[in-house]
Amino acid sequence: MSHPNDPARASVAAQTLPRFSATFDPGTLSEIRRAAATGIYDIRGAGTKRKLPHFDDLLFLGASISRYPLEGYREKCGTDVVLGARFASKPIHLKTPVTIAGMSFGALSAQAKEALGRGASAVGTSTTTGDGGMTPEERGHSQTLVYQYLPSRYGMNPDDLRKADAIEVVIGQGAKPGGGGMLLGQKISPRVAKMRCLPEGIDQRSACRHPDWTGPDDLEIKILELREITDWEKPIYVKVGATRPYYDVALAVKAGADVVVLDGMQGGTAATQEVFIEHVGIPILAAIVPAVQALQDLGMHRKVQLIVSGGIRNGADVAKALALGADAVAIGTAALVALGDNDPCWQDEYEALGTVAGAYDDWHEGRDPAGITTQDPVLAARLDAVQAGRRLANYLSVMTMEAQVIARACGKSHLHNLEPEDLCALTVEAAAMAQVPLAGTGWIPGHGRY
């Protein structure tokens, strides 16, 4: 190495290394250039990609001297859940609290919808329709099918309403609370167009508000109508994007919901503006505790079930959501990954689309190499619904078993016996949001202890 006084080295040392701005980072610069070049906001699928306070910021304390664990492979740890017993004469009984979230035929291929039904049914859980209605394949392959009742009412009809096992009135979703939808023309195939009563190839806009009711008092009457039409048999869910969970959950309960579905901002979407996905709504970690508080204040916790979603990936996330007071969870993005979405085996094709496996999110364009978020018959044929359904069933089983492992370690004979007392937080933010103590302390921000 040369001496510091060497003129050549001194010349190099005098230079300033290129330094990127934390504010105007390469991604931000790229987006500014893209906006300037196209004049339109970025639309994409999937959920938020920013780092957020999440279940990873919580830990279970486990049993020791003061708590008694259950034997891992010998002692029973129940996983079942009953949804909708508040008013419905035919509530749903699921073997696992991990359900499949609403995703439409249109956003997804028919093969993908069939695979979701197969996988969910194999492990005794439910799947959910989406905007655009119910397909016979989906009904046929789903043992328990929840029928979404959306603002657009695309494909909605009373026959399918009666065929469903439950009805989910969708007010909003975590990726875009307050927003409607847009399915671009590339995905409006003849079948999708017919189901939605639209011309082929046009951009399908989905309304953000229901056409025939406004506000919580109307919602109560709308729920009454749905119950009357289905003779009070079906559980009625109300789904909201996480924004003001305390008030939204309270109003949903007041309106007569059997089940409230709360979707955090990590929840996915088929197609939404990037700015909407990343800047509207709150993380699911911040939403569960206010939602549970609302149920408790109304004396309805465990009577009206709470399903939470948005970034659920494994059994630990399931266990943490349940410990905070949820009755069940829903997965969407993770289920698509289990089917084969973003699989590295399609790396060459992802690169041809200007991305890489693991980062592909242009689900709205209908060019998904994995054949999942597409209506292209050639691409869709790549997905073997039987094999993909099996992968989903495996994944759901693993999540359930992982949750059981944790619950037994905490001494719980049922996943629903998990409680906030079993948790601690790694960060002050997570402690404040989840209202559990910072690890190693008894301090819950806002509770006045040290």
Next chain:
Amino acid sequence: MESVKFDLEQIALRMVNQYLHQEAPAKEGLSVLIESPNGAHAIAAGLDAPIDVVIEGHAGYYAAGMNQQAKVTINGSAGPGVAENMMSGSVHVKGFASNAAGATAQGGLLVIDGDAGLRCAISLKGADVVVGGSVGSFSAFMAQAGNLVVLGDAGEALGDSLYEARIFVRGAVKSLGSDCEQKPMGEEDRTILLDLLARAGHADVDPDSFRLYGSARTLYNFHVDNAGAY
């Protein structure tokens, strides 16, 4: 022909709807009279049988909602969402209708003798709606298919973001919504209008006194130059 009468001051609506859903379908041509509705909600909602139902008085929200096959007559006014998402059959409101009459209806005929409120025929998906009076603002918003006939006036933003539905208006239109424009009335349009006027009890009304509105189809595929219209 069998007939049956219910008085909603004497029997719960749940019992009436249960009868209409589960027992009425086996009695073809059944005639049902519902008295004392007193604004109850969801009266005769979810019917799926070729029966006649008469509601003798004013109905609340969602009267005859999601109707299939049945002929429902309301001898009074109807609350919001009358005949919403109707699939087939007919609903006749002898008085006025509140907001969102015929919302998302996919088939059948909704006739309103009086005025209809805001968002009449919103998101219409194939049904026919004939209003003897005027309709409020935002009517036929995002209407996809079917026909809205208005013998009176229309409020603001008529047919906003319209798809392929037809709107016939005889009176004044306060304003048109984005992508809705007046179109020349062709022979096919005129035939449809004549038929609907006759079926709604307005056979004496001159079809040539109406103007036709439809979609300009400029918003069918997003273009940044149209951003101001969204």
